[in-house]
Amino acid sequence: MALIEANDGLWFQEDLYADIAYSFRVSAVLHRETSAFQDILILATPMLGKVLALDGIVQCAQKDEAIYHEMLAHSGVFLRLALGTPETGLEVLVVGGGDGGVARECLKHDRVAGVTVVDIDPRVRETVLMHFPELPAGAYDDPRLTVVDTDAAGFVRGHWNRFDLIVADTPDPVGAAKPLFGREFVADCHVALKDGGVFVRHGGSLLLQTREFLDAREDVAAVFGTGRTRAGLLATCSYLGGWFTWLSAVKVAPYPQGEPGLRALRALFERAALDVRWYSPELQFAAGVLPAWCVDDQGLDMTRPQT
Template sequence: MTATPTGAAETWFSEQHARSGSSFGLRVNARLHAEQTPFQTIEIYDTTDWGKLMVIDGCTMVSTRDNFLYHEMMSHPALFTHARAKRVVIIGGGDCGTLREVLKHEEVEQAVQVEIDERVTRLAEQYFPELCASNHDPRAQLLFIDGIKYMAEQDPESIDLIIVDSTDPVGPAEGLFNAAFYASCFRALRPSGILVQQSESPLVHLDLIKAMRTSMRMAHFQAVRTLLFPQPLYPTGWWSCTMARKNADLSDFRERGAAQRQFDTRYYSVETHKAALALPPFMREALGE
């Protein structure tokens, strides 16, 4: 999980993923920054082909080249499923890419980003300024506090959409993947509210996805759907997010609004939204759908 010289002229960052028995690497020009925060180790690399790369605790988080895949799919499907999300809360998301996508929606009146480690955001502002383009939008509020505590303290039925844009379910993010946290989210969401959370690789973490969906239902969410999308720098290259809704289905979305959106996207579209909802047979069988 470190940059390793492989020849006189080349250095590669490599990440090994023991659970899937796989690894991948990116050729790098240099490591630009490294620090240990109170929560985690953050590194920034300059790669030869993928732009800047942020690594947290040895795991790739975001690159210049491919971040749009994740950020667009963590935000637009849920926002176009909700009739009109005025107040959005993002738990995690310190690189600010999801915040940027959320604030492309004119109906959003407030977007609160709750990130426990301020250094993630400050380094994103320095090395990924394009992701932080909306940080000073008057609708944006950046809080550097514990997201679990924040959600537990929210007024009932005060939020339209909660996006959990977290790291893997270890360390600071571990408490974001259980029924107690989902119960806090359920309480804070308005009747038509939606929760969406990154849910790892469908090839490797199917047991986690199943456990998340069970815990969401235990927290009384009526509908749960898992959406799939490519993510080349994450284990297996295939990723997911799971949506849960209080009192309505998740199969339909505002197709006309999505087709006529007044902003650009690089991956999200009506067609990719529909495709993301289509689970392959092995997942339907495992998840009981």
């Protein structure tokens, strides 16, 4: 991680890429440690509010974390509900996500019966609760939440037909997070899902991590089927890379799409009456309109009929 002293104060610099960097001014270092798995840094900044960085890479910022967390969580929950609600409610697995942001959003749904957060490093949760409690916002006090401090790849491999929704809220594919990428992990998630279950994950920067996005999309489509896989876009000011991608896929059931799919999401959204800053059904569908080269490559534009 890079904390740089300049003439006008302290700056954080992210060096995820070899040829381009991202930096912002730091008001205060709220917490800094090296855990058994990674470097953990929580900063106060004048522009972005509080910032969480792992191994020198920004994970989320107070100013815009809702964009990422709400889109991944609510798009997945509403997509699963559009296919029908189990009598016992939805069981959700969050892979990674020790900061509690995705769990917080999933737990806003009364049709979610339980959320399991599996993160290998308990220090992420512990330091966030101490120095950035606005992020989980009480999620860890919800009786529906279960926390498992273990290797998430191994945890997923040990479950079959268990979850209605799996959200892979993972860091970039470096260090301890490497096993949470690739086709084998996606296949294990497919097995862990019930029929009609939904898988959601981020796919990296469309422009600066193009190969990562294409590989992730190919892996998900190969496991779930091209016609049951969609890609979408979101943009935040705290991530360097312009448009960022996320992927969603449905096990066995048809993927809701077109005007009927949007109507279904609208009805569910109105019933849920969620307190959200960013998400809407219209935004979820609009996010799935991809650049021409993405559509031409594999035809995964969620607004187009799939075979």
